[in-house]
Amino acid sequence: MTPPARRPALVCNSQSGSFDSARRDWIAEQFAAAGTPLVADYCLPDQKLPDPARLVADGVDLAVVWGGDGTINASVAALAGWDGTLLALPGGTLNLLVKQLHGERELEAILADVLSGRAHRDVPPTVACAAGRAMVNMLAGPTTVWAEVREHVRQRELASAAALVPEALEESLAGDPVRLAGDAREFQAISMTPSRDGIVVDGLYADSPTLLLRHAIAWVGGDFRDGPRERLTARPTVTISSDAPLGLLMDGEHADGAASVTFRIEPAPMAMLLTMPLP
Incomplete structure (x- = not known):
């Protein structure tokens, strides 16, 4: 199992299917209660996705992406080559990738496992082409x-x-x-x-x-x-x-x-x- 991150940052999308500002605050509170407060909060589309240099400069070791499949895909593309870890949380309509990574579970259960160290790092397979x-x-x-x-x-x-x-x-x-x-x-x-x-x-x-x-x-x-x-x-x-x-x-x-x-x-x-x- 993987211990909780020390310096997490949140990436979210206010246009995702289940975005709610109170929900975003709740996610931040859970990390703070675990002793690992968020060091940054990037909310699309008002803010840009961070790149690896930005996360390295901020000392971020976990990018918490709360959004739909499109937001998670865009975050993976933007952070390619970064040596940190990405946590995908359900914040879209279908949440197909989150279901592959965490099963048919609610955000609360997923985050509880992560913050208590009941999670593991892996590198999933992807389908790639020139586009x-x-x-x-x-x-x-x-x-x-x-x-x-x-x-x-x-x-x-x-x-x-x-x-x-x-x-x-x-x-x-x-x-x-x-x-x-x-x-x-x-x-x-x-x-x-x-x-x-x-x-x-x-x-x-x-x-x-x-x-x-x-x-x-x-x-x-x-x-x-x-x-x-x-x-x-x-x-x-x-x-x-x-x-x-x-x-x-x-x-x-x-x-x-x-x-x-x-x-x-x-x-x-x-x-x-x-x-x-x-x-």
């Missing part, structure tokens, strides 16, 4: 447009979400499909999840009205990986191609790729605190 890195999931294909619909729904901007639905339907049915190298089949999207055994690759179907409806419900209602899919392979490296530049989604954040992109398993660029073993 960036995914801690939880990398998605390639035209149906990534549904992520924007979901974001508007999450922000309760229902009129904006409804306005995007026709585009999402058109892209899903008529957008350029994607292919896994060595497999002639075509999919509306290909999902890649990091694991100890390599990249777990699933083909997602949305090429008929019935499948498209199921896919849309999975996207808007929660985890898109619950939609129609087929397990294709698990390997250290995969190449995905299309007849047009690939739309990518890395832990819920958009990116653009070439018409052919190679993805690989890489260790995360820093250690993280876990309260349960990685699968």
Whole structure:
């Protein structure tokens, strides 16, 4: 097990799904009560993410990132190469990475384990490509447009979400499909999840009205990986191609790729605190 940090700093996002200023104060109080008060507090988007030089200058040894998957992913990218440890706490809507690191547990239970030393350091696997890195999931294909619909729904901007639905339907049915190298089949999207055994690759179907409806419900209602899919392979490296530049989604954040992109398993660029073993 890992002893509690001596000089923690908090990174949060006021636009994350479950942000609350009173909750942020409570987190700070727990660290103070444990004898390790926060030495810094970076709250996005009003403040910028710290870089390794900033944390080193402040003597920070634990970056406590309280936010959604996108905020955690951005923090990992910003702190790449830092020799401290990152603690991810649930502060978003789906909290997929936190569930991998800590299970289906509430923030209070996770923090209690960490502050009492019942946690361990590990370096999780990630899916990486030229465009960036995914801690939880990398998605390639035209149906990534549904992520924007979901974001508007999450922000309760229902009129904006409804306005995007026709585009999402058109892209899903008529957008350029994607292919896994060595497999002639075509999919509306290909999902890649990091694991100890390599990249777990699933083909997602949305090429008929019935499948498209199921896919849309999975996207808007929660985890898109619950939609129609087929397990294709698990390997250290995969190449995905299309007849047009690939739309990518890395832990819920958009990116653009070439018409052919190679993805690989890489260790995360820093250690993280876990309260349960990685699968």
